[in-house]
Amino acid sequence: MLRLREKRFGRFALFLLRFDSYIAISIFDDSLAEILIMTTKIEGTDSPVAANLAKRRKWLTAVGAVVAVGALAYGGYFAVSASRHESTDNAYVQGNIVQITPQVSGTVIAIGADDTDFVKAGQDLVLLDAVDARVTLEQAEAQLAQTVREVRTLYANNGTLAAQVRLREADVDKARSDVAKAEDDAQRRTALLRDGAVSKEEFNHTNAQLASVRSGLVAAQAALAAARQQLASNQALTDGTTAETHPSVLRAAARVREAFIALHRTALPAPVDGYVAKRGVQVGQRVAAGTPLMAVVPLRSVWVDANFKEGQLQKLRIGQAASLQADFYGKKVDYRGKVAGLGAGTGSAFSLLPAQNATGNWIKIVQRVPVRIELRPDELAAHPLRVGLSMDVSVDVRDATGKTLADAPRVQAVASTAVFDDLLHNADERVHDIVAGNSPTHATAAAAPTDVRKVAGTPKAPAAVSAL
Numbered sequence: 001m002l003r004l005r006e007k008r009f010g011r012f013a014l015f016l017l018r019f020d021s022y023i024a025i026s027i028f029d030d031s032l033a034e035i036l037i038m039t040t041k042i043e044g045t046d047s048p049v050a051a052n053l054a055k056r057r058k059w060l061t062a063v064g065a066v067v068a069v070g071a072l073a074y075g076g077y078f079a080v081s082a083s084r085h086e087s088t089d090n091a092y093v094q095g096n097i098v099q100i101t102p103q104v105s106g107t108v109i110a111i112g113a114d115d116t117d118f119v120k121a122g123q124d125l126v127l128l129d130a131v132d133a134r135v136t137l138e139q140a141e142a143q144l145a146q147t148v149r150e151v152r153t154l155y156a157n158n159g160t161l162a163a164q165v166r167l168r169e170a171d172v173d174k175a176r177s178d179v180a181k182a183e184d185d186a187q188r189r190t191a192l193l194r195d196g197a198v199s200k201e202e203f204n205h206t207n208a209q210l211a212s213v214r215s216g217l218v219a220a221q222a223a224l225a226a227a228r229q230q231l232a233s234n235q236a237l238t239d240g241t242t243a244e245t246h247p248s249v250l251r252a253a254a255r256v257r258e259a260f261i262a263l264h265r266t267a268l269p270a271p272v273d274g275y276v277a278k279r280g281v282q283v284g285q286r287v288a289a290g291t292p293l294m295a296v297v298p299l300r301s302v303w304v305d306a307n308f309k310e311g312q313l314q315k316l317r318i319g320q321a322a323s324l325q326a327d328f329y330g331k332k333v334d335y336r337g338k339v340a341g342l343g344a345g346t347g348s349a350f351s352l353l354p355a356q357n358a359t360g361n362w363i364k365i366v367q368r369v370p371v372r373i374e375l376r377p378d379e380l381a382a383h384p385l386r387v388g389l390s391m392d393v394s395v396d397v398r399d400a401t402g403k404t405l406a407d408a409p410r411v412q413a414v415a416s417t418a419v420f421d422d423l424l425h426n427a428d429e430r431v432h433d434i435v436a437g438n439s440p441t442h443a444t445a446a447a448a449p450t451d452v453r454k455v456a457g458t459p460k461a462p463a464a465v466s467a468l
Contacts, residue, residue, distance in 0.1 A: 086312045087394040090368065091324075095302035095387045096415055097295050098272055100125055103265045104133070105288045108281055115279050119270040119296060122419045126281060126293055128266040137259035141434055144252040148438040151246045154238050161231040168224035175217035182210040244435055253431045260427040271417035274298035299384050301415075303375060304337065306393040307347060307368040316342060317402030322373050322395045326385060333383050335375055339395060342404055343370040371395075 106128030113119050186206050243249065274296040281293040304324060308316065316339060324335040346367040348355050355365075373393060375385075 084396065084398050085394050086308060086316060086397050087392070088306055088308050088312070089390070089392045090308075091304050091306035091373075091391040091393040093302050093326075093385045093387055093389040093391060094305050095297055095299065096272075097277070097297055097387065098274065099292050100268055100270070100294045100296060101290050101292055102126070102128060102268055102287055103289055104128070104262055105286075106130075106133075106266055108283055108285045108287060108293075111279070111281065111283060113270075113276045113279075113294075115276055115294075117276045119274065119276060121270055121272050121417060123270045124267045125270055125276070125296075126268040128268075128287070130263055130266040133259065133263040133266055137256070137263050140252070140255040140259040141430075144249070144256050144431065144434050145438045147248050147252040148243065148435050151238075151249050152243050152438075152440065154234060154246075155243060157234050158231070158238060161227065161234055165224065165227045165231055168220065168227045171220040172217065172224050175213065175220040178213040179210070179217050182206075182213045186210045243439070249435065253435070256431050256434065257424070257427040260430055261423055264423055264426075268293070269419045270296050271419055272296060272298050272415070273300075297387060299386065300377060300380055302380065302385055302387060303340070304373040304391050304393065305370045306373055306391070306395075307370050310346070310367045310369060313342065313369055313371075313404075315397035315400045316371060316395060317397070317400055317404060318342070318406065319402045320395050320397060320399060322393055324373065324375070324394075325392045326383075327390045327392075328385065329383055335379050335383075337373045337375045339402075340372040340374040341406060343372075345369070 108126060109129050110127040112124050112126065119125065238246070241247070277295045277297050278292075279294040281287065287293065306322075318339055318341055320339045322337045322339060324337060325331060326333065326335070346369050348367060373395075
């Protein structure tokens with residue numbers, strides 16, 4: 001890692017300073033030795049000490065030259081390497097922290113997982129008391145069954161009312177025939193009365209009969225109009241629909257779906273695979289909808305946010321390779337990743353209280369921008385990381401042809417779950433069973449409300465339930 005090389009270079013420079021001091025002291029000692037040699041030469045004697053000091057000076061000079069050449073070479077390598085990499089130790093592991101919150105209120109009766117436990121998607125984590133929800137579902141199912149029968153009665157009444165209309169039409173036809181006959185008799189009686197062939201009494205009787213049949217015709221016509229109006233009114237309730245698509249049935253079916261979903265929401269499943277953290281719920285606790293109960297962290301999909309200084313972003317590009325080390329594992333584990341994107345702003349810009357720089361006492365502070373680093377799933381599986389761990393990051397910036405900002409929207413969802421997909425489908429199946437069970441051809445197979453626990457699949461407590 002580049003930062004580790006910086007630390008080593010610092011320690012090496014300190015060693016050079018100490019070594020130079022040692023050489024200076026040695027040179028000072030050599031000066032004293034030269035004075036002694038001159039003194040011995042003046043006295044006409046050769047000292048073995050002078051020869052040893054001369055050899056020592058030559059050896060130290062050679063060592064100093066080698067060290068200087070090595071320092072220059074290392075410095076050149078460091079300068080070249082620094083131009084190819086950008087590194088920081090201001091980097092931390094981040095991940096999705098999935099909060100488990102109820103969608104309905106209720107009393108906790110079971111807890112299926114605790115902190116540090118691994119859970120699978122769909123596994124029940126918390127169960128709420130479902131008695132009230134079950135009773136509501138039974139009432140909704142009974143209401144739906146009754147509504148289906150009432151609506152089918154409407155369709156059956158159409159045939160009955162149509163038969164009554166036909167009967168009233170026959171009555172009208174008969175009344176018209178009676179009126180025509182009575183009018184013909186009255187006309188003949190009138191002619192015979194003028195000739196004296198019939199009595200006045202018989203003539204009056206014929207006219208009375210004519211008035212009676214005419215009244216019968218009016219009554220028959222009124223009855224026919226009433227029958228037709230009743231048929232039209234009943235048909236208005238059923239036209240364009242079937243027993244399954246009638247508005248009354250649909251409304252009752254919606255209540256069943258709502259109650260069915262509310263019942264199943266008393267069980268809180270894990271949306272994703274992961275590890276439980278921050279469990280704060282207790283058995284017997286009354287919780288409201290939206291209350292955080294615990295969290296599930298999928299550690300196999302974590303990433304790293306590396307906070308680079310703004311001066312380091314010049315060569316950073318999306319897709320560049322990165323090498324990482326975690327303090328959790330030390331130098332023995334190296335992670336390989338790539339730059340997924342650069343943040344849209346500095347960390348201070350999104351803080352709760354952004355900095356106010358338009359002041360007279362302004363002091364420039366170097367800003368940092370978060371850079372997301374994607375990690376390889378196989379390396380995460382071999383050496384799992386935890387959210388919040390510190391990381392050392394080095395990005396290879398030699399290839400600066402990439403982009404600094406994404407220019408296309410993401411095609412796939414960042415995160416998703418399928419544990420709730422079948423809930424509405426199961427509710428629809430339950431509605432279909434009730435409607436079919438209350439049809440004329442399935443009257444004997446009508447589902448009783450007491451069967452709801454078998455059909456609706458009431459959530460059961462997990463096999464390992466803790467009363468923590």
